[in-house]
Amino acid sequence: MATEIIGSMRYLLDQLVQGVPGVVGALVASVDGFALASNIPHDLPSTDAAGLAAMSAAALGVSNRLVGAVGREPAAELALRSPSGHVIVCRIANVAALTVLTDATVDIEQLSDVSRMVTDSIEQLLRNAAAVAAPRHVTP
Numbered sequence: 001m002a003t004e005i006i007g008s009m010r011y012l013l014d015q016l017v018q019g020v021p022g023v024v025g026a027l028v029a030s031v032d033g034f035a036l037a038s039n040i041p042h043d044l045p046s047t048d049a050a051g052l053a054a055m056s057a058a059a060l061g062v063s064n065r066l067v068g069a070v071g072r073e074p075a076a077e078l079a080l081r082s083p084s085g086h087v088i089v090c091r092i093a094n095v096a097a098l099t100v101l102t103d104a105t106v107d108i109e110q111l112s113d114v115s116r117m118v119t120d121s122i123e124q125l126l127r128n129a130a131a132v133a134a135p136r137h138v139t140p
Helices: 003-019 049-067 108-133
Strands: 023-030 035-039 077-082 085-092 096-103
Touching (some): 003 023, 003 108, 035 049, 085 108, 096 108
Antiparallel strands (some): 023 035, 023 096, 077 085, 085 096
């Protein structure tokens, strides 16, 4: 993936982490479980970007199977809550996932609004990258 795209994703993650009180980390993972960009502090216990990316992709895959019981649309979001915080995994089109880690003080409505803007922006980045990378046919 192009360095500019990764840099833009990191910038969006930084804005999410710094802009929403209670958000302690975020990452973008491919649907096959690879970390594309992350802002995960090193002091979070047992949390590394590679492992979190793999778990996020797997969790979203399981969520898709579960919501299949009520329809054909894939899961848009998976929210896990505990007394100490939340893990939110948001689908980005059919190619990636945004995972957000929070403490218990986060305003879920604010997080939802900002996460939606971030996922929309990342989806647009990925669509633009795919359009640029698509082979072009030249008609003689």
